[in-house]
Amino acid sequence: MGQTKRARAAVAVVCAGVLGWGAAGGVAEAHAPSGHAESSHHSVHVEVNGAFEARPGEIVDIVVTGVAGLPAGGGGAGVRAVVVTSPVFSRPVRLALAVEGGQARYTAHEAVSLAAKAGRHPVRVEVDGRVVGHGRVRTVAAKRPEFRVVADRTGARPGERVGLSFDDLYPGEQGTSFTVRSRAFRAPVPLRHDTGGLDWNNPRMFTAAPQLPPDVKDGTYEAELVGPDGRRIAGRRFAVRAARPGDSDYVGKGHGPAFFDRTSRPEAATTGRFRVEAGGIVKVLWSDVDPDAGEEERLTATSAAFDAPVPLRRDDSKAADGDDPRFFGPARIRADVSPGSYPVTVVSHHGRVKKTGHLLVTEADGVGDGPGNGLLLTGAGAGAAALAAVGGAVGFRRRQRARTN
Known part of the structure; x- marks a missing residue:
C-alpha cells in the first residue's frame, strides 16, 4: 500500500501588520514594531509551515514575501539580507532568494530546536539588518516515539502491502537503523528514512511497506520493532484475512x-x-x-x-x-x-x-x-480455482468498500 499521507498544517506568523491565522494547533499573532517605516501599500509576509504542528526537531519551511517593496537598506538593491530569529530556532536563520512565477520569495528549511517548549514564542524578521516586523508562533510539546502498523482493521489480505512507521522525533533519540520482525513476513524488514519522501519534515520518521506473502495464513500476527542493538522497542498486532466468497474483492x-x-x-x-x-x-x-x-x-x-x-x-x-x-x-x-x-x-x-x-x-x-x-x-x-492469496493496498480497498456500502 502506499504510505499514509500526512496533510501539511500551516502555522503562520504574519508580520508588519498583516492579519495572522492558525491551523492544526498553530496560532499566529502579529503586530507591527513601533516606529516601523513602511509604505502604506506594502507588507512583509512571513510563513512558518510544518507538518507536525511545529514539534521540537521538526524541519519547517520559512517563507518571507514582500521584501522587494521595502526601501533599500544597508544591503542596497538586489539580493537582500533576510534573517528570521526566534527562540524556537537554535540560531538566526538566513533566508535565500528564490524567484517563482515572477515573485521574489526568501526561503529556508530549519529544524525547530529540540529544546523548544510548548507555547507561543516571539518571531522577528530583519531585512538588511533592520527589523521590519514582529510576531508570535505556537509550538507543541514533544511526542513520545510511536510505532504504527497500518493495515485494514478487518484483516490485511495475503499479498497486500502493510505500512510500517516509527516516528522517533523525540529529544535524545539517536538510533538510525530499525527493523521490524514478524512471522507474517518472509524476512526482517528494515525501516528507512526517505529525505525526499512525504515525511522529509521529520528527520526521524522511518518507514517501510513490505508485501505479505501470497500464501500467508489467516490469523493475528505481531510486528516487533527492534533497534540497532537488537533490543525490543515496541510491538503491534495486526490481522491477516484472505478474501472469501461474498467479499467485494x-x-x-x-x-x-x-x-x-x-x-x-x-x-x-x-x-x-x-x-x-x-x-x-x-x-x-x-x-x-x-x-x-x-x-x-x-x-x-x-x-x-x-x-x-x-x-x-x-x-x-x-x-x-x-x-x-x-x-x-x-x-x-x-x-x-x-x-x-x-x-x-x-x-x-x-x-x-x-x-x-x-x-x-x-x-x-x-x-x-x-x-x-x-x-x-x-x-x-x-x-478458475480459488487461490488463498489476495493482495492490494489497504486504503484503496477501504474506498471500494465505502462505495459498495
Whole structure:
C-alpha cells in the first residue's frame, strides 16, 4: 500500500501588520514594531509551515514575501539580507532568494530546536539588518516515539502491502537503523528514512511497506520493532484475512480487455472491432468495479502476439475520477507475427477471474494501428480455482468498500 499521507498544517506568523491565522494547533499573532517605516501599500509576509504542528526537531519551511517593496537598506538593491530569529530556532536563520512565477520569495528549511517548549514564542524578521516586523508562533510539546502498523482493521489480505512507521522525533533519540520482525513476513524488514519522501519534515520518521506473502495464513500476527542493538522497542498486532466468497474483492466486476491506440485516451477503448499492424503498439485496458487488493502491482495482459506480458497499471489521473477503477498499459506487437486473430488474456483476483478477447493483427503496411474492420473483440468470463492469496493496498480497498456500502 502506499504510505499514509500526512496533510501539511500551516502555522503562520504574519508580520508588519498583516492579519495572522492558525491551523492544526498553530496560532499566529502579529503586530507591527513601533516606529516601523513602511509604505502604506506594502507588507512583509512571513510563513512558518510544518507538518507536525511545529514539534521540537521538526524541519519547517520559512517563507518571507514582500521584501522587494521595502526601501533599500544597508544591503542596497538586489539580493537582500533576510534573517528570521526566534527562540524556537537554535540560531538566526538566513533566508535565500528564490524567484517563482515572477515573485521574489526568501526561503529556508530549519529544524525547530529540540529544546523548544510548548507555547507561543516571539518571531522577528530583519531585512538588511533592520527589523521590519514582529510576531508570535505556537509550538507543541514533544511526542513520545510511536510505532504504527497500518493495515485494514478487518484483516490485511495475503499479498497486500502493510505500512510500517516509527516516528522517533523525540529529544535524545539517536538510533538510525530499525527493523521490524514478524512471522507474517518472509524476512526482517528494515525501516528507512526517505529525505525526499512525504515525511522529509521529520528527520526521524522511518518507514517501510513490505508485501505479505501470497500464501500467508489467516490469523493475528505481531510486528516487533527492534533497534540497532537488537533490543525490543515496541510491538503491534495486526490481522491477516484472505478474501472469501461474498467479499467485494473476491471476484469483483471486471470488464475487458479493451483496446485503444497509443494516440488515444482510455475513453476511446473499444471491445468492438480493433486491428493493429505487426510491429505496432496497442494499449490494453481493464476495468473493475471492485478490483482485488494489490492488483495495481500485479495485473498483466498476455498474448502470443505481444513481445512480452504487459503490466497494467492503475490510472490515477484526474481523467479517471468518477469512473470505475481502470488499468492499462502499452503492448508492442511482435514484428514477425503472422497476420490473424490472437487472444489477449487478463487474469485477475489471484486466478479466480479470467477473461479473453481477440485482437486482429495485420501486415505491417504503414497505415498504423487503430480501429478498423478487424475481428470483434469478445470477452468470456471463466472462474478458475480459488487461490488463498489476495493482495492490494489497504486504503484503496477501504474506498471500494465505502462505495459498495
